[in-house]
Amino acid sequence: MSQATIEHSFQAINPATGEILPGEFIETSLEQITDYGHRSAAAFAEYRNVSGLKKAEFLEQIALEIEALGDALLERAQAETALPLPRLTGERGRTTGQLRLFASYVREGSWVDARIDPALPERQPLPRPDLRQMLRPLGPVGIFGASNFPLAFSVAGGDTASALAAGCTVVVKAHPAHPGTSELVAEAIRTAVQKCNLPEDTFLCIQGRTNETGQALVNHPAIKAIGFTGSFRGGKAIFDAAARRPEPIPVYAEMGSTNPVFFLPQILKEQGAALALAYVASTTLGTGQFCTNPGLSIVTASEATEQFKAQAQQAITQVKPTSMLTKAIREAFHQGISHLTSHGDVQVLGESDATEGYALARPVLLTSTAKALLANPAVAEEVFGPSSIIVQADNPEEMLALAQSLEGHLTATVYGTEEELLQYGDLLAILEQKAGRVIINAFPTGVEVSHAMHHGGPFPATTDARSTSVGTNAIRRFARPVCYQGFPQALLPEELKDTNPLSIWRLWDGVTQK
Amino acid sequence: MSQATIEHSFQAINPATGEILPGEFIETSLEQITDYGHRSAAAFAEYRNVSGLKKAEFLEQIALEIEALGDALLERAQAETALPLPRLTGERGRTTGQLRLFASYVREGSWVDARIDPALPERQPLPRPDLRQMLRPLGPVGIFGASNFPLAFSVAGGDTASALAAGCTVVVKAHPAHPGTSELVAEAIRTAVQKCNLPEDTFLCIQGRTNETGQALVNHPAIKAIGFTGSFRGGKAIFDAAARRPEPIPVYAEMGSTNPVFFLPQILKEQGAALALAYVASTTLGTGQFCTNPGLSIVTASEATEQFKAQAQQAITQVKPTSMLTKAIREAFHQGISHLTSHGDVQVLGESDATEGYALARPVLLTSTAKALLANPAVAEEVFGPSSIIVQADNPEEMLALAQSLEGHLTATVYGTEEELLQYGDLLAILEQKAGRVIINAFPTGVEVSHAMHHGGPFPATTDARSTSVGTNAIRRFARPVCYQGFPQALLPEELKDTNPLSIWRLWDGVTQK
The missing domain is CATH 3.40.605.10 (Aldehyde Dehydrogenase; Chain A, domain 1)
Known part of the structure; x- marks a missing residue:
């Protein structure tokens, strides 16, 4: 093997163990x-x-x-x-x-x-x-x-x-x-x-x-x-x-994005304990390495919210640390969390046991206030990995202001009872302008591959919101549209021939038909 | 009127006369x-x-x-x-x-x-x-x-x-x-x-x-x-x-673009005289100020081609100069033509009478060879105004090579008899990759406002070929897609409600239906 080849070859590493895996790959x-x-x-x-x-x-x-x-x-x-x-x-x-x-x-x-x-050859x-x-x-x-x-x-x-x-x-x-x-x-x-x-x-x-x-x-x-x-x-x-x-x-x-989740007051009162568990599970799913993990949740001050936080705290401490995809990703995660908690406005609510494995990440929940986030968007900056920040608003108006201040996200979620969802139409209208997918009463992880799924969103979630x-x-x-003008039938693609040999849906003179 | 306002106001000019028109407009x-x-x-x-x-x-x-x-x-x-x-x-x-x-x-x-x-609540x-x-x-x-x-x-x-x-x-x-x-x-x-x-x-x-x-x-x-x-x-x-x-x-x-028009040999033989007239008319239509005027035509060497050029030459000399939209546009036009003809490879085939009106433009036809254009794309650079360049290829292969060398255009046209169009499938396939609209046997001016029209094309005709x-x-x-997940019917837009109150076409579970 020549020197040049050696310089430009690399091997894969098992992030669970740090071992070099068999096989050598040449940089193209x-x-x-x-x-x-x-x-x-x-x-x-x-x-x-x-x-x-x-x-x-x-x-x-x-x-x-x-x-x-x-x-x-x-x-x-x-x-x-x-x-x-x-x-x-x-x-x-x-x-x-x-x-x-x-x-x-x-x-x-x-x-x-x-x-x-x-063609309309007789048109005037x-x-x-x-x-x-x-x-x-x-x-x-x-x-x-x-x-x-x-x-x-x-x-x-x-x-x-x-x-x-x-x-x-x-x-x-x-x-x-x-x-x-x-x-x-x-x-x-x-x-x-x-x-x-x-x-x-x-x-x-x-x-x-x-x-x-x-x-x-x-x-x-x-x-x-x-x-x-x-x-x-x-x-x-x-x-x-x-x-x-x-x-x-x-x-x-x-x-990617932090995929904000808004918990409305009544549903936290009714289902806070279950939601706390589900929230921590969604945050740490796949070691928090989905584009759609909920990295940010928004609550309003109440007794139910205090209980929700206590339950989430308890849940996060019980999550078993798992390995991230690479050591570099794991290090970026822990550095990102250190950076966030160096803000005076961000507190650690709870974290799982410390661990020293090669690429093991330590799941963590943070807290802050809507006031702090409104003053400094960096408070809720995305940290790729198993973490989420709970941001508390004093009242529904502050929650709305926070929603309005959001950048583009892949998803935005609202948890609420049927009754309070109807009262929070303003919130839903704002979130529709901030996200590619708006979700009611489900966590954003789990991206169905189907006709109606949209996995995108306004910048900076993607570079093309469309x-x-x-x-x-x-x-x-x-793909891009091409218009064929005056083509004889024989030269047209099958999709555009008069007889519609592929039997596809077409807009014929403005009318959808087969 | 304050000094600041005067500095930032402007008036319109009649390009036919050079007169200042009534009315003062303030720069926002x-x-x-x-x-x-x-x-x-x-x-x-x-x-x-x-x-x-x-x-x-x-x-x-x-x-x-x-x-x-x-x-x-x-x-x-x-x-x-x-x-x-x-x-x-x-x-x-x-x-x-x-x-x-x-x-x-x-x-x-x-x-x-x-x-x-x-929803498929029972799915496994x-x-x-x-x-x-x-x-x-x-x-x-x-x-x-x-x-x-x-x-x-x-x-x-x-x-x-x-x-x-x-x-x-x-x-x-x-x-x-x-x-x-x-x-x-x-x-x-x-x-x-x-x-x-x-x-x-x-x-x-x-x-x-x-x-x-x-x-x-x-x-x-x-x-x-x-x-x-x-x-x-x-x-x-x-x-x-x-x-x-x-x-x-x-x-x-x-x-904009130069909208290449390819004239195939047989049709030039059969309809050369009429095509020469129509070509000059399309080139000079609206003082050549459409995005779709044919600024470039491609022919192969033949006796019919010589006749076509002679007829086009005669036609262009008879076009009456008309005014451009502004004096600056007219000056850019004449400078552009001077610049083009300073190439040793570009000749003036014919032009209408010189004129000294305020913004009158002098229609002109130029000629060059496929070899020259293949060596230097600037030979056929767009000059906004009533001009076009006829580029002659030695043979069909050179015509294809020229088509392949084109950048993106709004339109590309092929004139041919039914028989020779079938022989030139390769040319049509190339042009489909170069233009937003491919036209057979019609000049590109005239952009229908309809469902099937596409007025766009690959860069540099537009910044977004889609x-x-x-x-x-x-x-x-x-517009951009937004996905609504788990929404109660009452919170959905009309377009997405189960009952389809607007009676629009929708893709329901993969099936197009109303």
Whole structure:
């Protein structure tokens, strides 16, 4: 092995033990990334015209190939992430499930939003030409695997599934914390590409630990959009780089949020004990490493609130510390908590036992006041990991003011009795402007993969409030409308022919019909 | 009048004569713009919940108020733009027509893309919550009036109509070349706001000639999206400023393009003479001041091509020079042509008579070769005005190479007989990746306002290839999906209630239905 190779290779670490895992991974060179971009563009020229039926078969084949990896995939993922096997088994089901959902979506075919305005040759003062429009794929897409979902938001995750479904070729940058898992899944996709006789470069995967590798992908002129899930710092850097390109491209960066949960007074009175337990469970679920853990809750002063806090305090002390995804993430978590509690306005309500494991995180609940948060938004800054801050308002007006002061979030939740929810219409109206998903009486963890899910939200939760990274609507991120004027039937895509051979829903002269 | 006021006031000039027109316009101060942004946000809190029915009435009332301005509007617009009265009459019809089209679109209501995934409480291993999604307005929108359409892409143009239809409040920056026209239309909208009992600040208008005025609007924290039609330089500056904001916002800048027209050999043989006339007419239509004038045509070497060029040469010499929108635009046009012809590779094929009127432009046809253009894209750079360049390829392969080298355009056209169009599938496939609208056998001028129109295209034609500034799809630019989870029926928007009281098309558990 040459010196150059050694310098640019890396290994995975088991965060549960600190052990170096077998397997050496080579950082993809900048020259290779340049080559990959061009190859992806060449493959796109063919793949963009693959039918919905054929794309559906391809997505389903990827799901089958992932399943065919069997326990080896789950074991490697567990070794690289310290996530429990049942969670990873569920995440694999989510991954293959969303591949199959996108397969069914493109097989059905109406997602292309076909619109046909037939010619009106006799119209006065000017005839109308024949106009037909549908969504067409944007081009090669660069996708960054996330650390916290080694399967469902990674190499064959929702970004890849939706981009391939749209007709885009994909170049994935694997997350360096789980390179082995990534390589297994990449090989599964390559096998599916071969079995479906698609262009070999429909899917390409790069490995790397450096920022330069990611930037090279973002800056490649052939890349026409970026999908990303991760930190604000990472996502914003990619957004800025993409906006500075000679040809700017859209960046769909989901950068997480604190997902505020508002507890209204009456429900705390009626169900405070159960809510305290559920709140702590949602906060610490998956070691607090979901984009949708509730990092902030808002209560108003009352006796019930005092009891709720006492119960939450008791619950958090009983949570068993679990490992984070990497030692660096764990250190950032503990530093973030230290930083927060150095504010005079933030107190520790309770925390679990201290622990010295390699990447074990110590779950913690903090408290502060609405006054402090209104004066200084940093009081409720997101700390990625198992923590949440309970912010107390003096009265409903202060709660509303706090809601109004929020930045963009993925989710916002209100817990209330049916009666008091009707009284808090103002709060719901404010939260609808702050979040991509507004939830009543449930914690935000648990993001259904379906048609009506929206996993996005105003900045800084994402860089594009119009987009979702979960659910079938995610496909729209990777497509743009094209209008065909005056085309003979023979030259039109199937979706736009008069006879509607695919039997999709279309807007025909303004009327929705099949 | 104070010194400060005098410094910041300006007047309109009649470009046909150079005369100063009556009326003094005050540059809106930066303090006022700050105030307007906040007032627009306050109005948005109410206007965002106005029903589709009520928004439809409002849009229709704006159309009525514009019509009620009568000839005074057309006369002022003619004086400020030198556009002929019949054109302005048509443009007024386009403006009121698109207001009424958006009215019918939001009255029908299905545009919100409602999606409902009902709860599955019995599902294993986890129940599914009730999830409902629809499009909701983004927030206050900043809109820049365009110089070349003083009505249809200006104060009450397509951007304003689609933003108001989406439920956004609007702050328009009037184009400084037609401040009087803008003020008349702004007053018409304000009257409609009053008659419809909407919040007074639903619509606000600012006047100004300086870049600072526009930048202040783009940088206002309350503004959540920008609509713009104009030059590449102007649009890109706004895009860059918006991307640098603490909270970046989407910019929908339509920046024009040269709209390549490919003439295939056989059709030139059969219809060359008629096509030459039509080409010159489309090039010089509206003094070449449409975003869709054909600024570039591509032919292959043949005897028919020589005849086509001779006929086009003859036609251009007979075009009567007409006035451009401003003297500055006219000077930029003549400078641009001088700059182009200073290339050794660009020749003048023909031009109309020289003229010395205040803002009269001299129509011109240029020629070059595919080889020259492939070596230097600046050979076919857009020059806003009545000019076009005929680029000759040696053979079909060179024509394809040229197509492949194109940047993004609003439109791309192919003229061919039915038989040869079938042979040139590769060309059409390339052009579909380069343009927002691909046209067969028609010139690109004439942009229908309808459901299937797409007036957009890949960068640098626009800053967002996913968006259109003409047609009903333009409404999507100003909306984002919001997901409502676990909402009681009473708290849901009408569009998402079980009973579907608005009778709109929805995706219910994956099935399109009413």
